[in-house]
Amino acid sequence: MQVVEKDIKAEVCDAPNSQENIEKGLALVKYIIIGILFGIIFVKAEIISWFRIQEMFRLQSFHMYGVIGSAIVTGIISIQIIKRFGIKTISGETVKIPNKEFRKGQIIGGFIFGLGWAITGACPGPLFAQIGSGFTVVFVTLLSAIAGTWVYGKFSDKLPN
C-alpha cells in the first residue's frame, strides 16, 4: 500500500481537508477535543509566552528549539510509519498529504510573519491560547491578523509570487 500524494494546488492553503466523508455536527467535536489538548500543551510548555519567544530569538534558551525540533522529529517518524505500513484513516481512507509548491511568498511572506512573530510573541495557534488564558486584549491582535489575511487575499494576484 502506498500513500498517494495528491497534487492539490493550494486549493485551501496549508491545511486542507482531504477526507471524502463529509463530517458535520457531532463528528466535528473530535477536532475540538484535539484542539483542547493542543491548547493545554501550549500553555503548559509556555509556548504562548511572549517571554519565551524573545528568549528564542535572542538565542538564550534551548526550550523553544527543543519543542519545535522534537515536534518535527516526531512528525517525520509518524509520517514515515504511516507511509511504510500504509496505515489508513479511521474511516478507511488512504492518507493524503498535499504537496507544497515553492513560491516567492514563502520567502517574502515568511519574513513578514517572522517580524510579526517577534512583536506579538505569537504565531496563529498561540493567539487563540493566549485569549483563552485570559489575555483578552490579544483578541484585537487576532482581529488584526484576520484583517491581514483579508488584505493578502484581496491583493494576492498583484503581489510577486
Added chain:
Amino acid sequence: MNQFMDWITQPWPWYVAGPLIGLTVPTLLLVGNKTFGISSSLRHACAICVPAGIPFFTYNWKKEMWNLMFVLGVLIGGFLATQFISNPNEIVIAEQTKADLNAIGISSFSGLMPSDIFTWSNLFTAKGLLFFVIGGFMVGFGTRYAGGCTSGHAIMGISSLQWPSLVATIFFMLGGFLMTHLMMEPLMKLVGF
C-alpha cells in the same frame, strides 16, 4: 493526588511538549485525513465573514469547519490549563533575556505575558498600535502570503519532507531575528517605553 497536581502544574519540559505537539500531525491525518495547519483558520474566518467576492475567499469553507473547531479547542484548552493546572510560580526565563528586556523597558516578569504590553489600557496607544494592530496584521498577512505558519510549514511541512516549508521556516526565523535584534529597541522607544 497532591503529588500529581504538583507535577502537572509545573511547566512542562520541551521533551514532553515537543513530541506531544508532533503527534498532532498523525492524529489529524488518521482521525480525518486532515493536514495540520492553524493559520488557515484566519482564511476561513475571512471566507465566512467578509468574502466580498474575492476569489481567494470563495471556496467551500463548510468543508474546512474542522479547522475552526480545532482553534476553538485551542482557546478552550488555554482557558482550562490556566484555570485548573496553571503554574503557581513565576515563569522562569533566562536571566540574560530578563536583563535585555529590562533594558528596553519591560519591568514586569510575572505571568506568561508582560503586563507592560498586553493590557486593554494600552489598546488606543502607540504601544497597542505596534503590538496588537501592526504585529497582528503582519502575522496574518505574512502567514497567508507564505501559505502557512509554524504549524503548517515548520511542523507539518518539514515533517512531510517538503523543502518549500523549510525555506519558509528559515525566513520566519530570519524575520524574527531581525526584529528582535535590530528593530525592537528603536520601536519600543518610539512607542514610549
